[in-house]
Amino acid sequence: MEETYNTVVLLGPTAVGKTALGVRIARKFGWDIISADSRQVYRGLDIGSGKDLADYTIREKSPDGSEIEVRIPYHLIDVATLDGEYNVFHFQDAFYRLFRQMQSDGKTPFVVGGTGMYVDSIVRGYDFVPVPENEELRAELEKKSLEELDEMLLSLKPDLHNKSDLVLRERVVRAIEIALFMKSPECVKAREKMESRPEIKPLVIGTTLERSEMHKNIKIRLDQRMQEGMIEEVRGLHESGYSWERLEKLGLEYRFISLYLEGRMNLEECSERLYHAICQFAKRQETWFRGMEKKGVEIHWLPRENDREAKFESALSVLENAGFSPVR
Secondary structure (H helix, E strand, C coil), X not given: CCCCCCEEEEECCCCXXXXXXXXXHHHHHCCCEEECCCXXXXXXXXXXXXXXXXXXXXXXXXXXXXXXXXECCEECCCCECCCCCCCHHXXXXXXXXXXXXXXXXXXXXXXXXXXXXXXXXHHCCCCXXXXXXXXXXXXXXXXXXXXXXXXXXXXXXXXXXXXXXXXCHHHHHHHHHHHHHHCCHHHHHHHHHCCCCCCCCEEEEECCCCHHHHHHHHHHHHHHHHHHCHHHHHHHHHHCCCCHHHHHCCCHHHHHHHHHHCCCCCHHHHHHHHHHHHHHHHHHHHHHHHHHHHCCCCEEECCCCCCHHHHHHHHHHHHHHCCCCCCC
């Protein structure tokens, strides 16, 4: 096993039961869970981001027959505040640190999540270099229109795939800043100072559902979260000092509920548009995972059904065939 795989990844779109399945696997093999979710890293984003921290506690029978609670350790949840931006570079860096620590402790890193870029950054080893802010460059770019900035970015990165960045000025400026830095002598010097990246040999398992079942789960979960106080959570974040603009940038639940609380749509419209946005998001997640496969990543897909026991047994089979041995 050590020669073939040194990391396990469980990926899939939203509302397909990744966390619950991941917790059962982690318990079976004695692993911690490393979350790969771009919003669960933030403190205060609880209901809307679907942290479901209660899922990390398992009730089971002890040898004497009594019921006990077992807490599965997790990482990279609640590690940042909304005062700053947590991005894929921060995630990859944090994962590498956890990877080295777990390797030294004799543990297998187990990644569970649905943020495609986060997962992809470790599976395919994105080559990141920390890029400092260039105040002089930013001052020059401030004089340009968004259209001019878009043209500049496309000339630097003609193969740009994520065109959604072209509509947000600050993202375009940052992308230009990064693209120019990557072509500079300073980039070479920065690489020389960086610690070498560990070699990741991932076994990747995928879980999803048929589209109709996924949409049904999305609707059920959205209704539950509304009842659990998701609107109050967003209102509380704004009252604690975070602007509507900051909350809207978080997307999905935080965007649409912010628009509702700002009076820009009624509650019915908010719920309906949010439901469709989450469904579209799930579709984009699946598209990302298919893109990973096209780029050479082997994903062992579990049965596309709602039977949790069948999925768990299938995952065990994949893991045991790969050489991993359960401890329980």
